[in-house]
Ligand SMILES: Nc1ncnc2c1ncn2[C@@H]1O[C@H](COP(=O)(O)OP(=O)(O)OP(=O)(O)O)[C@@H](O)[C@H]1O
């Protein structure tokens with residue numbers, strides 16, 4: 001008989017014995033715990049493809065403001081919202097705006113050269129900040145958008161370009177701040193590729209650029225859910241963003257993209273200030289040598305887990321799928337290992353934005369995630385995370401720990417959390433229970449924010465309140481149970497853990513109950529007149545992986 005998941009291996013506490021027990025014949029569960037972020041760009045910009053991606057399982061759409069105009073991104077947001085209204089997912093996808101940040105980029109090539117140009121070892125190129133050459137780069141002249149950076153470059157310095165596939169060596173400092181450089185590692189340069197001199201931050205201080213400020217205004221005007229802040233190497237920029245967001249954007253989450261050595265070094269202060277972090281391996285892999293990137297990845301994921309903040313692993317996850325319909329074994333292993341390391345979310349960049357197979361890349365990311373998360377030894381991870389939490393914990397933590405402990409003891413199929421702000425569900429997720437956390441909320445915004453956390457299935461229940469507060473809680477739990485039962489996430493007779501408050505209002509989450517899932521009729525009967533059955537059926541029928 002096929003075993004679902006790696007429950008056999010996960011009976012063993014020793015890491016080695018667990019590994020020896022992993023089973024390639026294991027079956028998969030009907031749900032996925034790892035949210036997937038997809039960058040939206042030319043390859044997936046139309047409503048039909050976005051809707052397909054929502055059906056397949058995209059949780060967060062990322063708009064990278066370093067590429068495309070405000071008009072283009074405005075249209076993308078419209079398309080995402082239209083696609084969302086065409087699907088009937090109980091978990092509407094979130095939209096994240098990524099600020100361009102202070103990263104140094106090259107210009108664009110003359111149209112006749114195409115968007116990617118090959119350079120050979122020994123090719124000589126003049127690096128310049130002359131604005132008029134911004135869109136007129138060629139094989140001999142490359143525009144670099146920062147004179148500060150060109151001034152800092154010393155003879156003999158290496159400058160890495162793109163994701164670090166090509167490097168120049170600086171040979172001579174010329175008049176007017178230009179550099180004569182020679183290609184050292186041959187490869188391709190694409191329009192707007194990043195340029196990095198290892199260990200040299202792109203600016204004297206880590207702060208918002210004028211363009212970033214315009215992007216924040218854009219994010220506010222379009223009421224998006226989160227900001228991904230590029231090139232964060234100090235907490236000060238997070239504070240700057242928060243102050244710009246003000247009251248209007250107080251609920252927007254700010255994710256700090258760690259893309260350089262200084263960001264890794266200042267990680268503790270950054271993770272404290274931000275709502276989450278991104279291990280942005282693309283640029284990080286130029287500031288650090290490639291053989292050090294896995295150390296930074298594991299270190300930052302571990303520290304984010306201890307801090308209880310969501311962490312995204314990004315860049316080159318399924319890179320070969322930009323051109324091919326199947327990932328390499330190494331890439332599939334890389335996605336799985338990021339999940340085993342403890343990443344909350346996996347992000348696809350070029351694969352979905354500019355690749356040939358955006359939907360297929362997403363399907364592979366979902367499939368790999370589902371296998372990998374079953375191989376996580378949740379019990380051990382939970383014990384380690386619990387031990388790392390300083391005592392005494394507050395009431396929400398105490399309740400979350402009790403719920404996770406209970407879910408492990410009774411092998412529950414789900415922990416159902418009734419939440420308004422999402423905080424209590426986020427705290428349960430930080431202790432990594434082995435089962436799904438079903439977060440039921442009235443707030444569409446909360447649903448979207450909860451997509452940042454591993455293990456949470458956020459369910460929107462925006463039906464009118466039903467009488468007394470306590471009945472209303474029961475109504476919402478029932479709604480979540482109906483959806484989970486119909487989707488096969490729980491079945492009659494399974495244990496579920498319920499996490500609620502004893503009073504209405506934030507900060508009151510303090511109650512853990514264990515229930516055995518009743519059969520469907522007793523569930524629906526009481527509230528049958530309160531829900532729009534057509535809508536409920538559409539929601540239930542919505543399939544996602
Ligand atoms: N809105 C867009 N319009 C055009 N191309 C895009 C867009 N978004 C992404 N791309 C393409 O997809 C590639 C990968 O996207 P990604 O978001 O990783 O950007 P990047 O510039 O490579 O790096 P970073 O993630 O550090 O900003 C980009 O280099 C670009 O070619």
Ligand SMILES: CC(=O)C(=O)O
Nearest residue numbers: 280281282283314315
């Ligand atoms: C995602 C990103 O910005 C990077 O990997 O560099």
